[in-house]
Amino acid sequence: MSTAPAPAPSTPTRSPDEIEIRIISHSHLFYWWPVWAIGFILGLLSLLFGDRLVIVPKTSQVVHTVKVADEERTAVVLPSKATLREDDALKLHVSSSKNYGVIFTAVLLLVIVITNVPLRGMWSVVVIITVILLVIIFSLADWWTTILGWLFLLHIYINAAGYLSISTVLFAIWLITFIFFDQQVYMVFTPGQVKVRTEIGGGEVVYDSMGMTVQKQRSDLFRHWILGLGSGDLLVTTTGAAAHHFDLPNVLFIGKKVQMIEDMLREKAVVRGR
Numbered sequence: 001m002s003t004a005p006a007p008a009p010s011t012p013t014r015s016p017d018e019i020e021i022r023i024i025s026h027s028h029l030f031y032w033w034p035v036w037a038i039g040f041i042l043g044l045l046s047l048l049f050g051d052r053l054v055i056v057p058k059t060s061q062v063v064h065t066v067k068v069a070d071e072e073r074t075a076v077v078l079p080s081k082a083t084l085r086e087d088d089a090l091k092l093h094v095s096s097s098k099n100y101g102v103i104f105t106a107v108l109l110l111v112i113v114i115t116n117v118p119l120r121g122m123w124s125v126v127v128i129i130t131v132i133l134l135v136i137i138f139s140l141a142d143w144w145t146t147i148l149g150w151l152f153l154l155h156i157y158i159n160a161a162g163y164l165s166i167s168t169v170l171f172a173i174w175l176i177t178f179i180f181f182d183q184q185v186y187m188v189f190t191p192g193q194v195k196v197r198t199e200i201g202g203g204e205v206v207y208d209s210m211g212m213t214v215q216k217q218r219s220d221l222f223r224h225w226i227l228g229l230g231s232g233d234l235l236v237t238t239t240g241a242a243a244h245h246f247d248l249p250n251v252l253f254i255g256k257k258v259q260m261i262e263d264m265l266r267e268k269a270v271v272r273g274r
Contacts, residue, residue: 019190019191019264020188020189020190021188021189021190021257021260021261021264022186022187022188022189023186023187023188023189023234023248023251023257024182024183024185024186024251024252025182025185025186025187025234025248025249025250025251026178026182026231026249026250026251026252027177027181027182027250028115028116028249028250029173029174029177029178030174030177030178030182030228030231030250031111031114031115031223031227031228031250032111032115032170032174033174033227034107034111034227035107035108035111035167035170036166036167036168036170036171036174037167038103038104038107039104039163039164039166039167039170040163040164040167040171042095042100042103042104042158042163043160043161043162043163043164043167044160044164045095045100046093046094046095046100046158046159046160046163047093047160047164049095050093050094050095050096050160051093051094051095051096052091052092052093052094053092053093053094053157053159054076054084054092055084055092056076056078056082056084057078057079057082059079060076060077060078060079060082061076061077062074062075062076062077063075063076063077092159092161093159093160093161094157094158094159094160095157098154098155098156098157100156100157100158101155101156101157101158102154102156104156104158104163105156111227114222114223114226114227115223115227118220118223119220119221119222119223120217120218120219120220127222181200184197184199184200184201185197185198185199185200185248187234187236187246187248189209189261189264190209190264191209191264191265191267192208192209193206193207193208193209194206194207194209194212194236194238196244196246198246207238207244208238208239209265210239211238211239212236212237212238212239212265213235213236213237214234214235214236214258214261214262214265215234215235215236215237216232216233216234216235216254216255216258217232217233217234217235219232228250228252229252230252230253230254230255231250231251231252231253231254232250232251232254232255233247233248233249233250233251233254234247234248234249234251234254234258235247235248236248
């Protein structure tokens with residue numbers, strides 16, 4: 001006598017009315033991740049492979065023929081009665097390469113410009129073409145030699161503690177904002193309604209999703225794709241007596257979420273039509 005195997009327990013599925021899509025509007029601070037990332041990298045490189053920095057009075061002199069243990073060495077001679085502080089004696093880790101400071105400064109300035117000067121659609125293309133043309137023109141005119149010569153004169157040195165302290169504080173602020181504060185500004189779409197909170201500490205307002213329009217703004221190539229890794233700005237307009245217009249900037253994975261919202265609204269409209 002054979003016994004039939006017991007049927008496997010069915011996995012509960014969510015009905016269409018239980019589906020919800022949450023849209024989080026992030027602050028511009030989200031785009032600052034390259035600053036703390038490059039800061040950590042340069043700080044660790046300066047700490048592990050860098051040299052040591054000694055702060056001496058400005059009237060100190062470099063002497064190249066100092067005999068130490070019958071060997072000629074180079075020494076820095078302090079002015080009369082000057083001494084080195086214990087805190088300054090070979091305790092500051094810093095790279096001898098001036099490129100570290102130049103790279104960090106360039107990344108910081110680029111992020112400030114990109115996050116504060118929006119360039120959408122054709123403007124971003126115009127800027128890219130302009131940069132490429134300038135590079136070609138400077139190359140043909142042999143101006144890069146002069147420009148790079150000026151850059152070689154630029155010396156920016158930051159010790160390991162400087163990189164790591166800036167990056168640590170910035171990363172902590174970035175993480176708290178991303179995990180906690182950004183989650184307080186959102187839209188939750190369901191087949192019949194949408195819940196909206198537009199400011200931290202504000203109340204939640206519910207609107208009917210019938211006739212609602214959802215639109216993705218034209219992307220800023222530099223901010224949304226280079227720094228935002230595929231983010232974008234969302235425009236939502238409700239209908240009816242309490243019609244409102246909402247602008248949710250800096251939504252991650254916006255392309256996929258807009259498609260999900262449109263599919264959900266389309267399916268709900270079909271169900272209502274029946």
